[in-house]
Amino acid sequence: MLTTLLYRSHISDDVTIKTLEAMVKKASERNASYDVTGILLFNGRHFFQLLEGPEAGVSAVYDRICADNKHHNLVELMRDYAPARRFGNAGMELFDLREHEEFSVLQAVLNRGTSKYQLTYADRALQFLRTFVDATEKKNYFEVLPAEHWEFLVDELMKPQASDVALPEGHQLFAFQPIVDPMSREMVSVEAKMRAPDGGPAQDHFAGLTPQETYELDLHSKAQAFAQAASLGIEGRTLSINLLPMTLVEVPGAVDYLLREIQANNLVPEQVVVEVTENDVIPRTEAFEQAVRQLKAAGISLAIDNFGAGSAGLLLLTRVQPDRIKIDHNIIRDVHKSGPKQAIVLAIMKCCSALEIAVTAEGVEKPEEWMWLEVAGISWFQGSLFARPAPGSIPAVAWPELR
Template sequence: MLTTLIYRSQLNSSCKSEQLDALIKHARQRNALMNITGIMLFNGLEILQVLEGAEESIVKLFHRIRDDRRHTDVVELMRDYGPRRRFENVGMFLFDLRIESPKAVLESVLRYSKLESYLASEDRVFKFIQSFITQKKTARAASALTADKWTLSKENAPFGERIEGLIANQSCQFALQPIVEPTQGKITSLEALIRGNDGGSPERFFQSIDQNKIYEIDLQTKAYAFALAEKLGIGGHKIAVNLLPMSLVNVPGAVEFLVDQIKRHGLQPEQVVIEVTENEMISGFNQFNSAIKQLRAEGIGLAIDDFGSGYAGLSLLTRFQPDKIKIDREIVSDIHLSGPKQAIVKSIVSCCTDMEISLVAEGIEKLEEWCWLESAGIRRFQGFLFARPQLNGVGDIHWPHII
């Protein structure tokens, strides 16, 4: 299968641009042996490269490129498949914007192409090339933070000791995981993640219960989360609980039950955030919207969890605006390496900034992910990098510090 891959990178400061000729010569010979066509554009600092060839060969070569220390900030922009090559010969060819004008380079690239000019003008690969030549902005965050300048230090969470044992007649447990603002050294809230009484996953817990009572049980379990918050003494911190959207629709008096349990356990409604996931289809939207209005009227906050992973993220935003959106971990995972993910997150940041909606990036496991997202304007984070969930308690926090 013919694969086309485009990546963007920067020439490492230790690698002089004059060395490019030798690099290109070596790459031409290597690529020819692998039956790969390579087109490289260089503007004195940044590189844009198009690779065409068999999928296995392209993937193997790209892994080598990522490990090549002559490059930094290697970001994949596109990976696609097609019936034929866009460019003539096998190997590598350099178009140097330091030597030729943008117009001349663009004309040279088109002459080098096998596509008719009218096809090239609509071709996605050529649009990437034209944007690079004309210096149109591609998805990139301002590199205010770089991972190699940061380290992490451990600190005990400012809450009570982990609770041993179960509350009477408790059908489930909760593991608490902090949501933090790393540069401020601040915990903004705690998410209560449901677990079975054996410590098992949410999926296993919900599979084990009567499916005819799933919404009723889902709602009732939130009382245990509020009780845990009371026992740990979370003070003025917020606590977030996940709720199936249809629990608010199918269980009579759902909002009243939540408010009663919140107050019973010494919390204020303003301390509680209800997280609804877009993974579940919402029927009876008018009833759901009515329940949301009741929640907001009581002072309870609302978040859309796993935003970008399910059915209705943008649709939900057009109908009501939550206090908070949590970007799904699949989108933020390795975002420092993915141009498409970067473009999507920059759009989400812009949208939420306009609507004054707080953003949380969840599933953060690498310093590189945090640095890119922080530079893109996100301030709140959740993930193993900073704190792992702890059953019936809050574990240690790991704060970033400049080396």
Template sequence: MTVTSRGIMTGVFFRFFPRLAGRLAIFWLLLALPLAVPAARVEGTAPRAHVLVLMSYHHGHSWEDTILKGIDEWHGVGNAQRPVFHVEWMDSRRYPDAAQRERFAGYLREKYRGQPFDLVITVDNNALEFALHDSELLAGTPIVFCGVNGDPVPIVGGRAGVTGVAEHFDLERTLRLARALHEDAGMLLFLTAADETGAGIRETLRRALDAMQVELPVDHWVVDNLAQIAPRLKALPEKTLIFAFGSMPETAGGRTLGPEEVVAYLRARTALPLYSDLDRTVGFGAVGGYMNSGLETGRVTAGLAIRVLEGEDPAAIPYVYDAPLALVFDYKELRRLGIPTRKLPEGRVLLNAPPSLFDPEYRGQLIAFSTVVALLLLALIALLFRSRMQAERQAALRYQATHDELTGLPNRRWLMEHLAARAPEGGSLALVMLDLNRFKLVNDTYGHSFGDELVAAVALRLKQWLINDELLVRFSGDAFVIVTRCDSDGALEGVRERCSRMLVEPFMIKGRRIPVSAAFGMSIAPGGSDEHERLLREADTAMYEAKRSGRAQVVLFDNGIHERAVRQFQIEAALQLALERGEIGVHFQPIVDSDSGRTAGFEALARWTHADLGPIPPVEFIRAATESGRIGQLTQLVLRAACRAFVPHLCAHGQPYLAVNVSVSDIYADEFSTRLVEILAAEGVPPDRLVLEVTEDMLLGDVHAVTQALARLRDQGVRIAIDDFGTGYASMGYLSNYMVNIIKIDRSFVRNILTNGSDQKIVRAVVSMAADLELAVVTEGVETAEQAALLRQLGCVLLQGYAYGRPRPPEEWAVDGRLEALSA
């Protein structure tokens, strides 16, 4: 349409208001996106498609940026559900070599390992060629292309499942229009880049010029860089029309300028008419014409993508060769070149056109009045918009700073500000901190994106359990805080009961049934208290107490917990010195062959007596070693001490073995097998006399990593035992896959075995299945002769427990296989 105006006030209003309205619309859209996306996750019933968008060049390349903007207007095309977009930039304009593409391919494979795509959208030739030849990540994935220079048929070849939009610049129409606007033109000059995009454009030029049979002299400059041709511009004939297509480097090896920057560069160095193929160049020095529109191209591409995602066969969707064009002109360039607007085709759009006054008779008065009113209105609108936008921007920044992006919940910063701002009031304030158990195992097994979905599902579940004015905060990765009131013992018990039931029902994440448990710690402060840091610290301490003890109920902070925390700190502080001095020793507990009555082996148990703290239970200093990162050092010390103490038993009748507990982190350490060989060789213990006991947790890790770790140990000749079997998640299938040698039935199945028929059935079943898998079975926790007799009836041969001997120093045990301990 032709752009006109009816007066300064009307012209100014309609000139600036659409820009302001457009910018406000974009601003509101950006604010709404972070809220809309989580809502879609929670409320959507159908799974969203995943679409990979491959951009040939780099972020900031205007042509591709506008195409991407058009694609991103997905919600405006029909009623199709918006997919999850994964946008990647190849940067092939600045780094065109094959090595860069190979690195990019490796990057995609690593980043999207295990992520299937429902569709690939490619922008420009390089991205399409890359997608067509990627046989690993994108094989068989439907492709919708756009922005392809020239005919896409030779590029696509016989590849099935491809459709798209060709970058069709109607050069003939623009040339005829330029000839009509410049009737005295004496020469046509075409500038194209010295790259594959430029080659495609030159082929299009050749076909258009052949079809038109242009009688004017035609010159082609293939541009390596703009600085190279800048001096030549001044020598061009006066009536030359310049056509500049595509992006070009400014200097040799320098930054590549976008199409609008190329036109602006040329316009600053020549007064000759400039034409281009992209609508974005109008306003930077291009006269105008029938121009490619990146925004419209993106919208058409989105329409094709929707059809493919809705089930249409891409092969049945014809290529779009008539890409949408914009008929746009720069009014300033038309005036500079003396071209009247009446020579322009109908339906054109004029940029930079000044408003006109509709009534010459009152022109002077109207100009003055309109100017004053317009300035006042613009000033008022500017102030209002600025104030509102600043307020909205501050609110958005404030929200981002105080809320978690994944779950939409308030974060730790919000919690601290909320607690600090609470007015003194009656009643007690309670904080419940919960931390998911074994969450790292979920991330290691299924990946961090899976873990994020689990955290979001847990957050939703917790929100549904809130009552009254309770608040929920995502405190850290897998930790949450519930702020509630606890004015009575009944309220406390109510909190305990709700916490125990919150996570009973498993979660379904990506089709997997995931059981989740958590440790809950609680602290209470009287109303009006301002010791919020202490309240939070105590809740955190109580939560770790619950995690260490394995209790499912809420642990309420008390002085005993504080004293245990202080003791734990003291143990951790003294541990390193104890390890360096070798203060931690070993005791042996026998493992008895109940058929022969002889000692089949000894389990080495670490013992530490501190000068000030006295005897420290193993569970305390092992936990301290694990949490302080010294578990590997402790394991090697115990292993060396146990091997040294075991040497006298190497010649004992029946060849008893030595069992030493090692942690999962020890097993996974690459250097552990090497250190093991060194210790065995130094102490003179054959590898086949050593059994390493690990917990069931190890079997739940990455199958490949577990297999490699156990294979390294088996190669050394040692055997593997699974300790505390039956208390975790292991199964006979795991044991068969990983080829362990011994399983140790946990003492919890022995404690009540005389009266509990279920325990008897479990033990009998384990013994039977172990026999089928040719695994030895050791039963722990045997404390009475009656238990030993019943276990023998159930098929248990190797027994361990106080009924046969408590842990004692190694030198107190006979070396000839007898059960009796030597006198101290």
């Protein structure tokens, strides 16, 4: 299948113009052998490349490019499919933007079009190319250090001490995972995650129950979440709990129950954040809105969990404004390498900034993911890079240190 792939990257420090010319010559031969067209733009610091050809050829060429240390911070911008070749014949051409007029580069690319009819100004690939030439997106080309520049050191002082942990008897129903601000080295919140007796996920606990039984268990389990958190000592931090949106709607007096249990454990409502998954809200938005008003009137905050994973996200923000949103781990995974994911994160941040909603990135596993998100302006993170959920205790956080 005919594939068009676009990426951009940063040139490595030790690459000279001479190496660049040799590189283009070699790439031209390799591309030709794969029947791939390559158009490479260079602005003195960044590369932008278009590859077009049979899917297998484009993938093979791109894999080699990804492994090449003459550049770094590769971001895949687009991968699209078309009925016919649009960008000329196999080989490789370099345009050094410092030596060409903007217009002449675009014209040269248009002139190479194999079919003028198909290569219109509305073509996405051509628009990407034009945006790079115009440098209008340059502010979003974030420099991310390679992972080996960082070391994640577990905070020994934060390790749970046997003596000061007085656990409730029996099965530890909840595991705790910190939400952290690595720049200020602060644990800003702790999330309580339900565990089945065998350590499995919350969903196992609900398996086989009727919907009503599920909602009741979901709500009543929170008595233990508060008791465990209080005995572990969460001090000035907020405590995040997960609830099915319908738990708040279908269990009569749900909010009053939460308030009673918060008070019984010497916590305050302002310390508690309820996390709900956006997708589960859709079917009964109106009833849910009513429950949210009750929560907010009692001083409890609301977070939308797994934001961006479902279809309710943006519409939901027009109906209820949460205090926080947590960007789904599927969007976070390899965000430093994906143009679409970067565009989505930046759009979510812009939207949340306009609405003064705090943003957390969840499921962060790689140093590069964290670094890209930090440069993009996110301050709160959750994920195994910093701390995995710990059954019955608040785990120590691994903080990043520059080597």
